[in-house]
Amino acid sequence: MPANASPRSSDSNTASSSLHAAVADDFAAVNRTIKEQLASRVPLVETIGQYIIASGGKRLRPLLVLLAARALGYQGDKHISLATLIEFMHTSTLLHDDVVDESHMRRGRATANDAWGNAPSVLVGDYLYSRSFQMMVEIGSLKIMGILSGATCIIAEGEVQQLTNVGNPDVDETVYFETIQGKTAMLFEAATHSGAVLAEADPQQEAALQLYGRYLGLAFQLVDDLLDYQGDAKAMGKNVGDDLAEGKPTLPLIQAMAAGTPDQARTIRQAIRQGGLERLDEVLAIVRDTGALDYTRARAEEMSAKALEQLDFLPPSRYRDSMADLARLAVERQH
Structure with a gap:
């Protein structure tokens, strides 16, 4: 049966545990390697690094490396280092993002910049990036180095693009997708793509896994942006409306402006320009009444379906x- 014809799961928690179970030993090895590679002669580096890495989250990006490599029959051990350095790259972006966004909470607890200040957070983020490139060299694949070094540039561009989008109600859907492709989907894509290269995939499988990661990353970001207007604050570890408070024109707002009345569009444009939550109740009503939330979910489901289609190029396995x-x-x- 094709991968995209599998029965739909009704229990997301069961799905989450099963996908980790397929690579449980590898995942444990990644966790051990993370702790080993965080070692530093400067105690604060280790303290902040351990704090942010231990703060929760699904560790999806290293998981994708492990699953991609194993799905193609990889039998070596370099996928452990590759998964670890991908997690370091991700963690460094979190440290930097929280400083840029002036965030005080992530995953339900204080951000590193809130606990230690901006300067230590930025510098430890730099350290984790540097450590990831050390590990990249040790893997010894010029092609993987090319994928990951290119990804870091695109991720940085995506973050800058998101910053320039703040407070701009004229951002359209095309620019929005370019932004989330850079700031979020790119590292998902790099994880699966590099895992495929490590496993010496044939060109068709390599391309399929690269696209799988891209579409998966887009789906995750779309749902994140959707949940900002209908999620559970306690479960998410952030407040509903945080994106609006920061003046971020995400897809629910972009679609609501496109589908709503002139008055509704005007209200949202003003809310994006001003930031803050003074008009949150009005905006929540508009994104709901215009069908913008349903539209955003439909686009996420479209990306998920495209990701599933790519798996038809892989042999059947528990990893697939x-x-x-x-x-x-x-x-x-x-959440």
């Missing part, structure tokens, strides 16, 4: 099944 579960979980989750 876990990747299919993950594509479905991306749009079923509530």
